[in-house]
Amino acid sequence: MTTASVSASDVISPPDLEVVNMTKQFGSLVALDHVSMHLKPGTFHALLGENGAGKSTLVKCIMGFYQPTSGDVLVGKRSREIASPKDAHQYGIGMVYQHFTSVPAMTVAENLVLSRFDPSVMIRWQEERDRLQAFMDQAPFQVDLEVPVAQLAAGQKQKLEILKQLYLNSRILILDEPTSVLTPGEADEVLGLLRQEVTNGRLSVLMISHKFREVMTFTDEVTVLRKGKFAGHGLVKDLTIADLSSMMLGEAREPKIVDKVITTADRPVLEFTDIHANKDNGLPAVRGTSLTVYSGEIVGIAGVSGNGQRELVEVLSGQRSPTTGTVVVNGTPYGATRSEMFHNGVFSLPEEPLRNACVPHMSVAENMALRTFDRPPQSKGSFLRLGSIRQMANRLIQQFSVKTPTPETPISHLSGGNVQRAVLARELSSDQINLLIAANPCFGLDFSAVEFIHGQIVAARNRGVAVLLVSEDLDELLSLADRIVVMSDGEFVYESAIADADLSTIGQRMAGH
């Protein structure tokens, strides 16, 4: 273990961390443009900005994943060369990633030992256990050492990620959107405990966040980036949410109220009854859910990720077979075959479109033709008509402003937002659309892309399309849905018209209460 590596870190106070005039270029793209930031010892510092603002690039430069094009990192007031995460670790800097980095099949204790940078050839488990127990006893929060990580809840896993860094004696914690996978309750608990450590002067925390509420509640200082440039800095106590938002977005932007027309939701389009489905590992994920979605309404399914929403969506969109249950679309049994999809006008906007709805190495045009390639005019008999496929792609690229060099470019070369737009173009451009199944359609996208996608979904609803919208973003559901259902542990545990929805009840149901 590296205990006494940082000159400035005695046992009490974490080192001072300063970034001076940092610039990072990737080819012609300037991801960071002369950004400076100061993380004072024993403070909780938030790094705010839209997607693509350069937050992740900045922390990755601090961590040594990237080498800055110019600029300095000062630890303990001295310029340091950080060539790799291992170097960063030497200076007491540790990072907790957005996604879990533990080995699910191994126990908490094994994961902690594994996380050390210098494991010895032999592990003396008895000694390790004693040491780990001693460490755990004085840690700000506890996780059972002998439990396999796979059995931990998301909040517990996130705690383990943080514990790992404390175990490695990191005095400066960098958190990359640490609460994106947690319930609000879990998030408050984890951040609250970290806040205590900071207040007691044992840690400094630099947290990337999108959530103003967390920034206002838990942090001392905030640095805002916009389009790779420094956009503002201040003490949280001097700032209002409106200030933060205007620093982040450039000008204060009200979230656009979506224009919903009044529709008569009377024709059932999607009806599913008593659906059961298993996870990949064979354990039950969906335990008997039933729902009817009518034409011209958006039914939102809320819930913390991992409560069976993904599996339910996969069943409905044909990616997974249900163990029992029936799906009926437009009054006829539905088995998600291609002809049923076509005749009933069923379309999907799955989460992670590159993984779920695109063939990465095929071209934008081919990906846009995925729904239509076997019908005239795109095919004649069994043969493709490449001209027609290209023509449609050009039209959709223009109509949905997909930024791609050419229709022939492999779709994996596009940015996330543009992949999403390409899929949206394919799924929403049909006149025949009747049912849309969307899952976290805006995950990880920035403001303008989100607004565009929301607008398109509501426009589809206004045309009489039945929409099933699964989302982990409650705000998204509250602003789009006509009816909201909460899914917890594989079952629907709450249902309400949006006007009567009670937020605190929804929150409790989501958390399994």
Added chain:
Amino acid sequence: MRDTPWLRKSEPLVISAGAIAVALALFGLFCAIAGANPFGVYGSIYTAAFGSSSRIQGTLILASPLMLSALCTALPARLGLVIIGNEGALVVGGVGAVAMGLSLGTSLPPLLVQTLMAIAGMVAGGVWIGIVGALRHYRAVNETISSLLMNYIAIALLNHLVGGPMRDPSSLNKPSTFPLAAANMLGNLPGTRIHYGLIFGLVACGVAYVLIQRTTFGFAARTAGGNVRAARIAGLPVGRLAVTICFLAGACAGLAGMVEVAAVHGVANESLNAGYGYGGILVAFVARHNPLAAALIAVLVGGIVGSGGILQRTHSLPDATVLIFQGIMFLTILYSDSLYGKLAFFREQPVDIPPDPTPAAVETTV
């Protein structure tokens, strides 16, 4: 962002050619260690393969079964399956063709018998690899392993049949089936000693290319091969595609078996199991599973296969030396796969556009 299609298209050419060049260099090193002059060996291989019109014809004769058998790996590869059961499908195809040819005898016009023999060979090979596809889809059995093991079953089946039920008692040293009637043998292209199998091979490669690139079936197969989750969301029948493409793949190798018995051996015996199946795997990989490229590479590999004798005669290297060359070439080709996207020259743009996990760097500049 700039887009340069020619650059993207030239990447596989440059990398494959580079891999073959490295294979040549390593093979030269091997020859030098074995006491032969590498450049002399290169020269001999070239002469043996392409040195004269007669030798080119010999090379093309070897290339025809390689083209067909390569498709057995190349077609399923577009669906993401790694099938190496070419040898087995070729063997059962040959047996099927002989069985058909012998049972029909001279009762029908030769052209009809040949057609039925070809169909029998294709169905036998097709079912053989079709089983692999079905096992894969319905029982999740790894298709590479099962197709490999199916090779042994096919060879054992061949040995059993030619040693027992189908044995011609007059074949003493080398148990064989009864010979096909001379009239039913595939003839040669006019003015050459190249049999019609070459035409089969070229046509099959052309048809396979059109099938994959230009038909809705090929589009569906490429989609399922590129991302099965996307294929499912589009409602494509992934299982049926897998079984169908495996059947077609096996049918190509089965046709190769038919060509071997009906144009070369006249009987089915252990000569069927002469390594064209394994050579086909090499051809498919070098061609990056592109059927048109496979036709060309098959000629190249056919030339190398045919040069074993000359290496023995003029350089006193064992004739299995060419297998070493094939092996080295296979390794360098497999290795070269890891270079795609890594050579800075072919980068269209800095791919590591960094930050957020699902970024939209372009979007923010709107």
